[in-house]
Amino acid sequence: MPRKPREGKYKMKTHKATAKRFRVTATGKVLRMKGDRSHLRRRKPKRSKRIFERMVPQEGKGYIKRIRRLAPGLWKE
Secondary structure: OOOOOOOOOOOOOHHHHHHHHHOOOOOOEEEEEEEOOOOOOOOOOHHHHHHHHHHOOOHHHHHHHHOOOHHHHOOOO
16 A cells, blocks of 8 residues: 655754754854864863853854754744
8 A cells, every 4th residue: 555645835844953063143243262262171271162162153154054054943033
């Protein structure tokens, strides 16, 4: 017996790793954390450790387009 064809659209699923790594501000900017934050921090100066605490905006249209596709739940439509 053949399967019944599916009606309607497919459900969009959020890529959980992407959702954990990025945040979207109210104005629509994509923020990310810098790398080098967790490994061998004893040797790093306090200033550089402080810089790693802040989120920075993600640059590049291609990256933002990919993030939007992977985690559509981040944006409030």
